[in-house]
Amino acid sequence: MPNLFAVVLAGGSGTRFWPASRKSRPKQLLALAPGDPQSLIAATIRRIEPLCPPERVLVATGAHLVDATRRALPWLPESAFLGEPVPRNTAPCIAWASSLIHRRDPEALVMVLPSDHYIGDEPGFRAVVERAVDSARTAITTIGIEPARPETGYGYIEAAEELAPGVRRVARFIEKPDRERAEQYVASGRHFWNSGMFFFRASEMLEAVRAHLPELAAGLERLEIAARAGTAAEERELAELFPRFPAISIDYGVMERAGQLHVVPGSFDWNDLGSWQSAWELANKDGDGNALDPGALSVRGRGNLVRDLRTARTPRVVALAGVDDLCVIETDDALLIIPRERAQEVRLVVEALEQAGKKQLL
Amino acid sequence: MPNLFAVVLAGGSGTRFWPASRKSRPKQLLALAPGDPQSLIAATIRRIEPLCPPERVLVATGAHLVDATRRALPWLPESAFLGEPVPRNTAPCIAWASSLIHRRDPEALVMVLPSDHYIGDEPGFRAVVERAVDSARTAITTIGIEPARPETGYGYIEAAEELAPGVRRVARFIEKPDRERAEQYVASGRHFWNSGMFFFRASEMLEAVRAHLPELAAGLERLEIAARAGTAAEERELAELFPRFPAISIDYGVMERAGQLHVVPGSFDWNDLGSWQSAWELANKDGDGNALDPGALSVRGRGNLVRDLRTARTPRVVALAGVDDLCVIETDDALLIIPRERAQEVRLVVEALEQAGKKQLL
Numbered sequence: 001m002p003n004l005f006a007v008v009l010a011g012g013s014g015t016r017f018w019p020a021s022r023k024s025r026p027k028q029l030l031a032l033a034p035g036d037p038q039s040l041i042a043a044t045i046r047r048i049e050p051l052c053p054p055e056r057v058l059v060a061t062g063a064h065l066v067d068a069t070r071r072a073l074p075w076l077p078e079s080a081f082l083g084e085p086v087p088r089n090t091a092p093c094i095a096w097a098s099s100l101i102h103r104r105d106p107e108a109l110v111m112v113l114p115s116d117h118y119i120g121d122e123p124g125f126r127a128v129v130e131r132a133v134d135s136a137r138t139a140i141t142t143i144g145i146e147p148a149r150p151e152t153g154y155g156y157i158e159a160a161e162e163l164a165p166g167v168r169r170v171a172r173f174i175e176k177p178d179r180e181r182a183e184q185y186v187a188s189g190r191h192f193w194n195s196g197m198f199f200f201r202a203s204e205m206l207e208a209v210r211a212h213l214p215e216l217a218a219g220l221e222r223l224e225i226a227a228r229a230g231t232a233a234e235e236r237e238l239a240e241l242f243p244r245f246p247a248i249s250i251d252y253g254v255m256e257r258a259g260q261l262h263v264v265p266g267s268f269d270w271n272d273l274g275s276w277q278s279a280w281e282l283a284n285k286d287g288d289g290n291a292l293d294p295g296a297l298s299v300r301g302r303g304n305l306v307r308d309l310r311t312a313r314t315p316r317v318v319a320l321a322g323v324d325d326l327c328v329i330e331t332d333d334a335l336l337i338i339p340r341e342r343a344q345e346v347r348l349v350v351e352a353l354e355q356a357g358k359k360q361l362l
Numbered sequence: 363m364p365n366l367f368a369v370v371l372a373g374g375s376g377t378r379f380w381p382a383s384r385k386s387r388p389k390q391l392l393a394l395a396p397g398d399p400q401s402l403i404a405a406t407i408r409r410i411e412p413l414c415p416p417e418r419v420l421v422a423t424g425a426h427l428v429d430a431t432r433r434a435l436p437w438l439p440e441s442a443f444l445g446e447p448v449p450r451n452t453a454p455c456i457a458w459a460s461s462l463i464h465r466r467d468p469e470a471l472v473m474v475l476p477s478d479h480y481i482g483d484e485p486g487f488r489a490v491v492e493r494a495v496d497s498a499r500t501a502i503t504t505i506g507i508e509p510a511r512p513e514t515g516y517g518y519i520e521a522a523e524e525l526a527p528g529v530r531r532v533a534r535f536i537e538k539p540d541r542e543r544a545e546q547y548v549a550s551g552r553h554f555w556n557s558g559m560f561f562f563r564a565s566e567m568l569e570a571v572r573a574h575l576p577e578l579a580a581g582l583e584r585l586e587i588a589a590r591a592g593t594a595a596e597e598r599e600l601a602e603l604f605p606r607f608p609a610i611s612i613d614y615g616v617m618e619r620a621g622q623l624h625v626v627p628g629s630f631d632w633n634d635l636g637s638w639q640s641a642w643e644l645a646n647k648d649g650d651g652n653a654l655d656p657g658a659l660s661v662r663g664r665g666n667l668v669r670d671l672r673t674a675r676t677p678r679v680v681a682l683a684g685v686d687d688l689c690v691i692e693t694d695d696a697l698l699i700i701p702r703e704r705a706q707e708v709r710l711v712v713e714a715l716e717q718a719g720k721k722q723l724l
Contacts, residue, residue, distance in 0.1 A: 019681070297718075299710045317723055318697045319381075319711040322704035326685075328697075335680045335692075337699065342684035348661045349681040356659075361679055 004133055005108050005202070006052045007097040010041055010061040010069055010115040011087060014362075015350045016275050019334035020309050023362050026065070028116035029072050032273055034283050039072045040273070041115040047122050048113070051129060058082055058100065059115070060093040085242040091253035092216055092245040094198075095209045099220045102202040103227075109136055110205065112198040112250070118282055120269025128266035129199075135167045136199035140208070140255065141262040142170070143199075144192025145270045150182035153274055155194040159263050170261035173251065192265055196272075198250065205254070212257045216245055275343035276327040280305040296320070296328075303340065304328065334361060366495055367470050367564075368414045369459040372403055372423040372431055372477040373449060376724075377712045378637050381696035382671050385724050388427070390478035391434050394635055396645050401434045402635070403477040409484050410475070413491060420444055420462065421477070422455040447604040453615035454578055454607040456560075457571045461582045464564040465589075471498055472567065474560040474612070480644055482631025490628035491561075497529045498561035502570070502617065503624040504532070505561075506554025507632045512544035515636055517556040521625050532623035535613065554627050558634075560612065567616070574619045578607055637705035638689040642667040658682070658690075665702065666690065696723060 012026030021027045028041040036043060045057055054076050061069045063083035070081055082100070084093055094112055101108045111133065119125045128143055135141040144157040155175055159168040173194065177185060185191035210217040219241045226237035246253070255261060271278050280303075283291035289303040296306040296318040303325040306318050310332050318328060327343055329336040338346055353361050374388030383389045390403040398405060407419055416438050423431045425445035432443055444462075446455055456474055463470045473495065481487045490505055497503040506519040517537055521530040535556065539547060547553035572579040581603045588599035608615070617623060633640050642665075645653035651665040658668040658680040665687040668680050672694050680690060689705055691698040700708055715723050 019679075297711070297714055299714050300707065314695070316695050316697065317381075317715065317720065319699070319715075321698070321700040321707045321711050323688075323699055323701060326699070328699060330697075333676070333678050335678065335690075335697070336683070337681070337685055337688070337690060338683040339685060345662065345683045349659070349683050352659055352661050353679065353681075358679065 001051050001109075001130070001133060003105060003107050003109050004052050005056045005058065005101045005105070005110050006045075006048055007094060007101075007110055007112045008041065008044055008057060008059045008115045009090060009093070009112065009196075010059050010065070011084070011093075012065075012116065015347045016344075017273075017279075018346050018350050019329060019331045019336050019361070020307070024064070024068060026116070027273065029068060032279055032282075033118050040117070041069065041072055043119075044113060044115050044117075045073060045076070047119060047125065048111075048129070051126060051133075052111070054080070058097050060084065060097055062087060085239045087247070088242060088245045089247045090250040091209075091213060091248045092242065094250050095205065095213070095216055095220060096223070098200075098202045098205040098209075099224065102206060103224065106203060108202040109133055110200055110202050111136075114196045114272075116273060117196070118269075118271040118273050118278075122268075124268040125266070125270075128264055128268060129197075131166050132197070132199040132262075132264040135164070135262045135264055136201060139260045139262045140204065140258055141167075141199040141264060142255070143195045143197045144263040144265050145195050146265055146267040147182075147186045147191065147193055150179060150186045151193065152176055152179055152182050154272065156185050156191045157194050157263050159190045159192060159265065163262065166264055168263050168265070170263045173256060192263060193270070195266075195270065198255070208254050208258055213246065213248070213253050216253075219245060275346070276305060276329065276338065277340045277343040279307075280327065280340055290320075293318075298323070301326075305340065363413050363471075363492070363495060365467060365469050365471050366414050367418045367420065367463045367467070367472050368407075368410055369456060369463075369472055369474045370403065370406055370419060370421045370477045371452060371455070371474065371558075372421050372427070373446070373455075374478065377709045378706075379635075379641075380708050380712050381691060381693045381698050381723070382669070386426070386430060388478075389635065391430060394641055394644075395480050402479070403431065403434055405481075406475060406477050406479075407435060407438070409481060409487065410473075410491070413488060413495075414473070416442070420459050422446065422459055424449060447601045449609070450604060450607045451609045452612040453571075453575060453610045454581075454604065456612050456616075457567065457575070457578055457582060458585070460562075460564045460567040460571075461586065464568060465586065468565060470564040471495055472562055472564050473498075476558045476634075478635060479558075480631075480633040480635050480640075484630075486630035487628070487632075490626055490630060491559075493528050494559070494561040494624075494626040497526070497624045497626055498563060501622045501624045502566065502620055503529070503561040503626060504617070505557045505559045506625045506627050507557050508627055508629040509544075509548045509553065509555055512541060512548045513555065514538055514541055514544050516634065518544075518547050518553045519556050519625050521552045521554060521627065525624065529624050529626055532625045535618060554625060555632070557628075557632065560617070570616050570620055575608065575610070575615050578615075581607060637708070638667060638691065638700065639702045639705040641669075642689065642702055652682075655680075660685070663688075667702065 014021040014023045014026040060082045066081050066083040132141045158171040160171040227234040285291045290298045292306045293308040298320040301320050301323045305327045307329045325340045376383040376385045376388040422444045428445040494503045520533040522533040589596040647653045652660045654668045655670040660682040663682050663685045667689045669691045687702045
């Protein structure tokens with residue numbers, strides 16, 4: 001699709017999939033999709049290649065992650081990587097990327113994609129993306145996933161009337177609901193999971209930023225002026241400006257303040273891979289619901305996830321007996337044991353290690 | 363104490379403390395007592411040294427374990443080690459050892475001790491042993507441990523009237539009780555844990571064997587005759603006879619058929635170390651009841667046991683989050699995860715490995 005650019009968001013603190021993920025190796029750099037040896041970010045970019053070639057992909061990540069991210073995506077040009085000097089949530093980096101794209105093509109359409117989600121049905125996904133790109137010609141558009149279950153871990157989008165086939169107006173964004181409301185949403189037919197994917201004309205996004213985040217818009221103008229003096233000047237300006245940008249998400253900063261928003265519902269197999277619990281959901285499991293790496297065994301136990309991510313694979317057995325619904329994750333320097341339903345609490349381990357000064361484990 | 367000999371029982375299949383224990387390294391060869399770097403069998407023999415010097419100690423073990431056991435007890439003479447050609451439970455080996463001791467000293471008193479229990483109060487233990495040895499001059503005697511809690515994992519001895527200060531007649535032996543009966547036993551003042559320790563005159567034991575296990579008695583006589591022809595002849599005879607001995611415990615084969623039995627109650631700190639659960643009971647614990655080896659951490663979890671028994675201690679963290687009452691045991695080639703209250707089920711893991719043909723892990 002000509003004029004279509006992708007901005008792939010690749011920040012991340014590396015806590016949710018600890019000990020596999022680290023500060024220097026966040027989730028998107030891991031191969032967490034079952035049967036796929038690619039990193040999630042590589043899969044993300046390969047998935048959209050039929051719609052958007054490598055030279056129109058930008059990857060926004062933390063400055064400290066640029067080298068590792070580049071190594072994961074060796075086929076992308078050097079200029080594809082945007083390193084944020086400090087983390088400032090999504091609005092500044094999406095606005096910055098939109099500004100860069102707008103300089104290259106004032107007619108550009110932009111899709112913003114998370115780099116660390118799982119998508120099962122790729123042709124189905126691309127069909128929905130094409131519809132969203134079309135919709136983005138008239139208004140900022142998001143993709144809403146048809147809810148497969150009453151998930152309480154996701155945000156939802158409530159859709160209003162249909163504006164065109166497969167395109168609806170957004171009534172409102174909804175925070176993670178409780179179980180009862182989630183069940184109502186699944187039954188309603190007008191609530192969708194918030195996929196975190198956005199589609200817009202670069203010019204429309206920049207207008208919206210000027211309207212709702214004027215400080216940020218002013219900064220982007222200074223950046224554009226500095227860029228005319230050369231790359232070194234632009235980088236100096238960036239390092240000075242970025243820390244002063246408001247740390248605000250694109251959802252709060254722009255989307256919820258925008259006038260008309262569109263949502264394109266999609267039903268491709270999708271998972272935000274929010275924790276080891278999600279990894280278990282996606283994994284191939286035996287008759288007892290255990291997802292075990294080779295060398296692991298479980299007796300009288302159900303629903304366990306065992307991942308052996310050691311690089312030095314000395315022969316070793318991991319034996320679970322009488323244990324249910326547990327995640328057991330091994331790396332060269334760490335072993336994590338956590339109940340699946342409490343997998344979010346892995347951050348407490350990371351905090352404890354941080355407090356103990358164990359930087360090499362973070 | 364002159365005339366006093368010790369027979370230390372050191373068989374064992376190596377399953378209960380897997381993966382630390384193995385067929386070739388059963389429990390008594392491990393250092394499982396907190397703060398004591400000695401193996402349990404070494405501690406057992408050192409503990410009785412004030413009463414019974416090394417030259418009057420016999421260690422009965424499986425033929426395949428003699429070398430490893432000797433290495434654990436380098437100060438004992440070569441002749442101390444009796445290797446059973448095949449496992450035949452406790453009656454044959456105790457009778458055989460009694461016969462050997464009787465040849466050396468017809469007046470001998472014998473104490474039979476398990477090699478793999480924990481005893482906290484050693485002077486207290488020796489005082490009880492001395493009383494039991496005295497009692498053994500008139501009848502086969504056992505030590506009964508005053509129950510510290512309503513334990514359902516132990517057998518009990520019901521005591522009858524006092525025969526001498528601190529010596530009571532045995533009314534009966536009782537199998538592992540349910541919780542309710544265990545509580546009654548603790549309250550009764552006349553029920554004691556069966557310690558598996560026996561004291562007797564060698565001549566009395568041999569008489570009892572002749573009376574209740576005549577086949578075994580006949581075998582022992584043939585062995586004695588062969589011994590007069592030299593060690594080689596004795597070993598040949600042993601290899602031929604042992605497999606034909608009845609596989610029966612001393613409890614069933616002799617004790618319960620004997621006339622008068624004595625029990626000497628004792629209250630020294632004792633634990634049969636029956637499983638990783640026992641190891642947790644004995645271990646030093648933090649305020650949340652966690653017994654963690656260095657390099658382990660637990661957040662929002664209670665009652666866990668983490669043992670890192672790897673020989674190559676590359677720096678590594680074992681992190682438990684939101685996990686309660688779990689045993690996590692690591693060796694170089696295995697990692698076991700099992701709930702404390704199901705620690706007995708480790709045998710299911712050993713069986714599964716056996717069925718999978720993983721001999722190197724057994």
